[in-house]
Amino acid sequence: MKYDFKTQDSKWQKKWEEAGIFNASADHSKPKFYGLVEFPYPSGAGMHVGHIKAYSGLEVISRKRRMEGYNVLFPIGFDAYGLPTENYAIKTGIHPRLVTDRNIEKFTSQLKRVGFSFDWTRTVDTTDEKYYKWTQWIFRKMFDSGLVFRATTLVNYCPSCRVVLSNEDSQGGKCDICHSDVIQKSKDVWYLRITEYADKLLEGLNHVDYLPNIKLQQENWIGRSEGAFANFAIAGTGDYLRIYTTRCDTMFGVTFMVIAPEHPIIEKYAGRIKNMPELEAYRAECAKKTEFERTQLVKDKTGVRIDGLTAVNPANGKEIPIYISDYVMMGYGTGAIMAVPAHDERDYDFAKKFGIDIIEVIKGGDISKEAYTGDGEMVNSGFLNGIKTKKEAIDKMLAFLYENGLGEKGVQYKMKDWAFNRQRYWGEPIPIVHCPRCGMVGVPYDELPLKLPDMENFAPGEGGESPLAKVESFVNCICPKCGGKARRETDTMPQWAGSSWYFLRYCDPHNDECLASMDELKYWMPVDWYNGGMEHVTRHMIYSRFWHRFLYDIGFVPTAEPYAKRTAQGLILGPDGDKMSKSKGNVVDPNTIVDEYGADVLRVYVLFMGDYGSAAPWNENSVRGCKRFLERVAGLTDIASGKGETKSLEASFHKTVKKVSADIEAMKYNTAIAAMMTLINEIYDHGYLTTDELGVFVRLLCPFAPHVCEEIWESIGGNGFCSVAKWPEWDESKTVDETVQYAVQVLGKLRAVIEVPADFSKEQVLTAAKADPKVAQFINGKTVVKEIFVPGKLVNIVVK
RNA sequence: GCACCCGUGGUGGAACUGGCAGACACGCAAGAUUUAGGAUCUUGUACUUCGGUGUGUGGGUUCAAAUCCCACCGGGUGUACCA
Numbered sequence: 115m116k117y118d119f120k121t122q123d124s125k126w127q128k129k130w131e132e133a134g135i136f137n138a139s140a141d142h143s144k145p146k147f148y149g150l151v152e153f154p155y156p157s158g159a160g161m162h163v164g165h166i167k168a169y170s171g172l173e174v175i176s177r178k179r180r181m182e183g184y185n186v187l188f189p190i191g192f193d194a195y196g197l198p199t200e201n202y203a204i205k206t207g208i209h210p211r212l213v214t215d216r217n218i219e220k221f222t223s224q225l226k227r228v229g230f231s232f233d234w235t236r237t238v239d240t241t242d243e244k245y246y247k248w249t250q251w252i253f254r255k256m257f258d259s260g261l262v263f264r265a266t267t268l269v270n271y272c273p274s275c276r277v278v279l280s281n282e283d284s285q286g287g288k289c290d291i292c293h294s295d296v297i298q299k300s301k302d303v304w305y306l307r308i309t310e311y312a313d314k315l316l317e318g319l320n321h322v323d324y325l326p327n328i329k330l331q332q333e334n335w336i337g338r339s340e341g342a343f344a345n346f347a348i349a350g351t352g353d354y355l356r357i358y359t360t361r362c363d364t365m366f367g368v369t370f371m372v373i374a375p376e377h378p379i380i381e382k383y384a385g386r387i388k389n390m391p392e393l394e395a396y397r398a399e400c401a402k403k404t405e406f407e408r409t410q411l412v413k414d415k416t417g418v419r420i421d422g423l424t425a426v427n428p429a430n431g432k433e434i435p436i437y438i439s440d441y442v443m444m445g446y447g448t449g450a451i452m453a454v455p456a457h458d459e460r461d462y463d464f465a466k467k468f469g470i471d472i473i474e475v476i477k478g479g480d481i482s483k484e485a486y487t488g489d490g491e492m493v494n495s496g497f498l499n500g501i502k503t504k505k506e507a508i509d510k511m512l513a514f515l516y517e518n519g520l521g522e523k524g525v526q527y528k529m530k531d532w533a534f535n536r537q538r539y540w541g542e543p544i545p546i547v548h549c550p551r552c553g554m555v556g557v558p559y560d561e562l563p564l565k566l567p568d569m570e571n572f573a574p575g576e577g578g579e580s581p582l583a584k585v586e587s588f589v590n591c592i593c594p595k596c597g598g599k600a601r602r603e604t605d606t607m608p609q610w611a612g613s614s615w616y617f618l619r620y621c622d623p624h625n626d627e628c629l630a631s632m633d634e635l636k637y638w639m640p641v642d643w644y645n646g647g648m649e650h651v652t653r654h655m656i657y658s659r660f661w662h663r664f665l666y667d668i669g670f671v672p673t674a675e676p677y678a679k680r681t682a683q684g685l686i687l688g689p690d691g692d693k694m695s696k697s698k699g700n701v702v703d704p705n706t707i708v709d710e711y712g713a714d715v716l717r718v719y720v721l722f723m724g725d726y727g728s729a730a731p732w733n734e735n736s737v738r739g740c741k742r743f744l745e746r747v748a749g750l751t752d753i754a755s756g757k758g759e760t761k762s763l764e765a766s767f768h769k770t771v772k773k774v775s776a777d778i779e780a781m782k783y784n785t786a787i788a789a790m791m792t793l794i795n796e797i798y799d800h801g802y803l804t805t806d807e808l809g810v811f812v813r814l815l816c817p818f819a820p821h822v823c824e825e826i827w828e829s830i831g832g833n834g835f836c837s838v839a840k841w842p843e844w845d846e847s848k849t850v851d852e853t854v855q856y857a858v859q860v861l862g863k864l865r866a867v868i869e870v871p872a873d874f875s876k877e878q879v880l881t882a883a884k885a886d887p888k889v890a891q892f893i894n895g896k897t898v899v900k901e902i903f904v905p906g907k908l909v910n911i912v913v914k
Numbered sequence: 915g916c917a918c919c920c921g922u923g924g925u926g927g928a929a930c931u932g933g934c935a936g937a938c939a940c941g942c943a944a945g946a947u948u949u950a951g952g953a954u955c956u957u958g959u960a961c962u963u964c965g966g967u968g969u970g971u972g973g974g975u976u977c978a979a980a981u982c983c984c985a986c987c988g989g990g991u992g993u994a995c996c997a
Contacts, residue, residue, distance in 0.1 A: 327918065331992065334917075339996070359997060372997090415995085441995045451997045459915085460995050528996055648991075722939075724926055729990085733926065738952090739939050745954095785928065788938035795938090857934035862978045864934055902977055908933050912977045 115829060117741075117748040117822060119712025126824045127229055135838050136180075136188070136231040142637045144185040149176040150617055150677070152646035152654075153191040153238070155609075156217035157198055161224045162694065163702045163732065164686050167720040171683055171781060172645045173230050174721070177817035178778055180231070181841035187638055188231060189620040191238035192218050196609045197275060200540035201292075204573050210540045214241055224705060229713045229820055231837065236623045240612030245619060246542045247563035248629040249611050252661060254545055254556050255668060261307045262534075264554070269533065271299035276574040277536050278303055298401070299578070304535040304544065304605065308660050312336050312527045314674075315659055324680040325727075328651045335652045337528025342512055344521030346371060346425040346452065348383070349433055355379060355425055358447030358526055362515065363507035364454040365429040366495035367475035369465065371436045372417065372451050374444040375400045380420070389421040393438060400440045415441060415464045427452075428520040429511070430496060439464065447526055459485045532657065534608060537580040539572040541606030549593035549600040558594050566606075580604040613654055614661040617641050617676060629670065636672045644677040651682065681781060684728040686720070691731045702732050714819035715741045721783035721818060743787075744822055746794055747815065751829055753801065754808040763803060765851050766796050767810060771844040774814050783818070790815055805830050810842045857908040858883040860892040876903045883909050 130136060149172045154165055169190075176188040194214045203210040218239060225232065238245055256262050270279040272289035278301055279289060289296055308315075316336050319329050341360035348354060355371060373379060375397045384390055396418045417439030424433050441460055442451050455465035455472040462485035465472050472481055475495045479486020492498040492507055497514070501507045515521035535544065545557035545564045557564050567588040572581050582588055582604035593600035615629065621638040622630035646654075655677070662676040687693060688700025695701065707716045719740040724730030759767070770793045777786035793811070797803050803811075808830055812823040816836050827836035850872055856879055858866045866888040870879055880901055883889055893913050900912035 327991085330918065334993065337993095337996070341997080357997080361997080439995095441997095443996075446996045448997095453997085458997075460997080463995095526996075528993095652992090722926095725928095728920090728927095730926065733940070735940050736926065742954095743939085784926090785938080788928075791938055855934085859934085859978075862976095867934070900977060902933085904933050904978095908978090910933080910977055 115748045115751040115826065117712070117745040119714065119821065122825045123227070123229065123708075123713050123821045126821045127226060129824075130229075130231070130835070130837065131226075131234070133835065134235075135835055136186075137233045137235050138187040138189075139185045141185060144183070146187065146637060146642075147176065147179040147184040148187045148621075148638050148640070148642045149179070150620075150641045150644045151190070152650060153193050153613070153616060154221060155196055155198075156192045156194055156214065156221045158202060158213070158217055159696065160217075160220050161704055163704050163707070163716075163720065164694065166228060166704050166716060167686055167726075168646065168683050169225075169228075169230055170717055170720050171681070171726055171783070172643060173717075174778055174783060174817040175643060175781075177231055177820070177837065178775075178841060180838055181813065181816070183840075187236075187620065188233060189236045189238075189623075190225065190230070190232040190234075191236075191616055191620070192221065192240065193609070193613050193616070194218065194239055194241040195541045195607075195612055197277070197538065197540070200538060200572055201275075203540070209568075210572065211241075214239075227708050227713060228704065228716060231820075236620050238616055238619050238623055240542075240616065241540075243563045243565055244626070246612065248619070249542050249607065249615070250545045250557075250562050250564055251559065251629065252615060252665065253542075253607070253611070254559060254562070255670075256306060256664060257546065257556050259664070259668065261310065261664065263305050263307060263531075264302060265305055266300060266302050268298045269301045269303055270296045271301070271578065272296055276578045277538055278533065278578070301578075303533050306532040306534045306660075308532045308657070309527060309529055311660050311663055312338065312529055314663055315656060318659065318663065318675050322675050322678060322680070324651075324677075325682060328648075328655075328680055328682065331648075331651050332656060335529060335656060339526050339528075341524055341526065342508075342515060342521055343448070343524040344428060344452065344515055346428060348379075348436075349424045349426055350386075351383070353379075353382075355436070355450050356448045357450045357452050358524060359452055361454065361457065361508075362511040362521075363492070363498065363504055364457045364475050365427065365452065365511055366498065367454040367456050367473045368427050368429070368434060368452045369455060369471040369473055370434050370453045371425050372439045372442045372453050372461075372464065373436060374442045374449040375438050375440055376444045377438070377449045379423075379450075380438070383423055387420055387422040389418070392418055393420065396438060415439060415460070415467050417441075417464065417468070419468070428515070428518070435470070437464070437468070445530065446528070455485065456481045457485055457487055459487070461485070529656075532660075534611075535605040536608050537574055537578050537604075538606055539566075539569070539574075539581040541608070542566070542611055543582065543588075544603045544605050544607060546603040547591055547593055547600045548603060549596060549598065551598055552593055552595040552600075555593055555595045555600070561594075580606065582606070610654060610657050614658040615665070617644075617658075618662070618665075618671065632670075632672065639671060640673045640676055640678045642678050644680045646680075646682060648682045651680070655680070681727070683726055684724070684730065686723075687729055687731040689732050689734070694732075707737065711737060711741050712744075712821070714744055714821050718744065718787060718818050722787045724784060726781045726783055743791055743794070744819055746798070747811075747819070748822055748826065750794070750797065750803065750808050750811065751826055753797075754803050754805045754830065756804045757806050758804055760800070760803055760807060763797065763800055763807065764848055766793055767807060768844040768846075768848040771810065771814060771842045772846075772849055775841075775844070778817070787818065812836055813839050813842050854906050856883065856906075858886060858889050859908060859910040860889060861912060862910060865889050865892055872906075876905075879903065880909060880911075883911070 151169050151172050176186050180186045199210050199213050203213055272279055274292045274294040316338055339360055341358055342362040343358055345354040345356050417437045420436045423436050425436050427434055453461040455461040456474045457476055473494055474481045476490040477493055478488050478490030489504050492501045498507050498510055512523055543564045543566055547555045549555050567585045569585055574581055589602050591600055591602045618630045622634040625631055665671045666674050690700055692698055719737045770789050773789045774786045809832055812826045816823040820837050824836045852872055853869050854872045855867055855869050857864055858868055866886045868882055868886055870882050896913035899914050902910035
């Protein structure tokens with residue numbers, strides 16, 4: 115048979131769709147498998163080969179599960195709210211709704227051309243009012259639970275996009291969307307109190323199977339640290355400065371304090387402070403810097419001493435100076451620190467620059483050269499002297515602080531509350547009404563969805579307010595509580611909102627009564643296997659775990675954690691080894707590959723190109739190699755005949771079935787394909803195989819290259835679709851060859867390879883090994899001291 | 915800076931728990947076939963003075979090290995003054 119993808123691809127895609135074989139079944143009696151891939155943002159550029167690799171991984175798993183008899187839910191949808199679409203709409207004047215629909219259509223046709231086994235009856239579109247009704251509903255529930263609040267703060271603002279960004283969206287001081295510089299601006303913004311869930315999110319990691327580095331990244335992101343709060347009296351006032359430290363064991367070494375420039379203590383004691391103008395000047399300087407600049411200036415510490423205020427070290431009663439410096443942040447801990455220059459690098463730099471005393475309290479380093487942060491014996495530390503471990507010293511100091519009412523144990527997180535709004539048009543309207551009498555009032559549940567009004571000009575206002583503020587009919591409303599005149603909130607939700615719960619909707623996508631019925635959720639959840647990019651393992655995954663945990667706490671989902679297992683694929687790099695990007699012109703369009711080589715070749719290549727979890731460059735020559743492989747597969751029909759098993763191929767078949775089955779589970783797709791290539795090479799060397807064996811081969815390959823396998827399956831009279839035929843089994847006893855090869859080493863060096871019957875004993879193998887002339891040459895006339903025997907593998911003869 | 919991961923032929927990459935390094939594929943070379951080939955098939959393909967030597971470099975543990983330990987060099991990812 116010829117590998118004729120041009121007619122075969124579309125033929126089978128059509129048949130699968132008509133038969134609906136990939137649609138999840140409503141039958142809850144079967145065991146289920148829920149495989150999830152990150153739904154795409156339907157950008158105007160269309161799909162990227164990276165999407166194909168990302169989806170192909172779980173595609174293979176999902177197809178294998180179907181063949182193993184599972185009821186499989188393998189859905190796809192579109193995360194369609196977002197700035198690129200809106201910016202395009204502003205530029206072209208085409209409504210974002212139209213742009214989105216067009217892009218979704220384009221993505222859909224591209225995905226279908228690759229033959230992915232998605233359940234197309236369950237697609238979701240986050241911009242569909244039937245979907246965002248429930249996004250708004252969850253937000254309302256959070257509002258009711260006190261997890262939503264509003265605060266005026268300095269925010270990251272992108273002057274180009276005219277939009278407030280979360281810290282996560284403005285990393286490196288650049289806007290995540292347009293990459294221009296982010297500035298600091300004072301704004302009233304919405305927050306979700308995700309910090310309240312910090313411990314739950316951290317604890318939940320103990321119950322899921324994520325790749326270790328993914329877990330680690332989430333732990334770092336949450337950033338829990340255990341330490342102590344301590345109060346440092348401000349001399350001559352009844353007041354104190356509260357600090358947070360993880361190293362209270364070093365408290366005897368505190369020689370100064372540093373507070374954040376914005377710390378309120380400065381206003382409070384302005385009357386006592388003698389150098390207010392100098393402090394004000396420094397504060398003005400800091401306010402100009404973005405958070406990025408502030409955290410980048412690691413090399414050179416700056417600061418000003420507060421003249422007129424001093425603090426008292428609670429450990430030894432010594433009076434110490436207080437400085438303001440921008441290396442201390444108001445947003446972490448208490449905005450004030452105790453500085454121990456001998457044992458903290460930042461404090462050391464600061465003390466050196468300002469000529470402050472450096473007192474060693476832990477032996478082991480050379481504090482004339484640098485700060486010592488290691489362990490050692492305590493010195494110059496009063497009641498801690500002589501203690502040798504950090505833990506003991508910390509415990510003693512904690513007890514001292516607690517007994518004297520000077521402080522106590524405490525926990526801090528790096529994670530901050532989630533800035534949850536955009537001043538943009540293309541997003542879910544926030545369902546809140548501002549009433550002059552009642553304050554903030556939630557839009558009643560029966561009025562959801564609060565629909566995004568249609569409008570012509572989507573450009574944000576000059577001051578950065580939302581375009582929705584211009585729509586009078588939207589803004590002016592009645593307070594749901596008192597019935598008086600009120601104004602509607604005009605901000606919309608950030609893009610992360612819709613993706614924070616989409617996996618729940620897939621379970622019951624057409625439900626108008628609730629986000630998904632408990633019955634369906636109990637069957638399908640949790641997601642058994644979630645695969646996606648490393649770039650989403652912190653933000654998206656932490657946000658969605660937070661939403662899901664909240665829904666669990668209020669009783670709307672059956673499991674605490676949404677994802678039982680999470681893996682990640684590596685990037686596809688351009689042929690030049692660089693990251694694919696439009697500007698570099700090294701982007702490969704999946705369409706051109708499908709046109710030229712067929713869907714199966716594309717699918718096989720993205721999985722064969724290298725280790726699934728690692729980045730690998732695109733290489734068109736290797737694509738041709740995959741095509742050659744599939745042509746050879748199609749050619750097997752010409753040499754297949756008869757029933758049963760071919761004796762000389764039997765072991766190879768059973769071994770390959772075993773290896774491919776195991777490799778798929780371990781996402782080692784490259785070696786699974788290599789094993790099938792090895793087998794096909796062997797078959798051609800052998801000259802023929804049986805039709806039954808060909809049936810095994812195509813079922814094994816079907817998850818990777820389903821079109822050609824269906825075609826062959828049909829031609830050999832296979833029952834129904836190959837895609838849902840029974841996954842091949844192997845017989846362990848048949849995976850062993852009759853003879854085995856032993857590597858024979860003398861003194862660890864390979865001297866010969868001998869072939870002996872598989873059931874040979876250690877003695878028999880050793881006798882055979884020593885009889886080999888190449889081995890004998892090295893042991894004759896010497897004494898054998900030791901004989902190492904590794905069954906089925908190798909012998910090593912140690913001589914003297 | 916810190917944390918984690920990774921360094922294997924001309925290339926992408928294999929190698930289970932320490933047990934024959936280089937599977938599989940690309941590329942390249944020679945040959946066959948073809949009007950032709952960017953098609954197909956066959957053979958070869960780490961280096962070598964043919965003793966051996968080889969998994970970034972230098973040490974160590976072991977009968978045996980790509981794999982484990984120590985130091986260093988190089989690259990990637992994440993994070994960034996987190997007290």
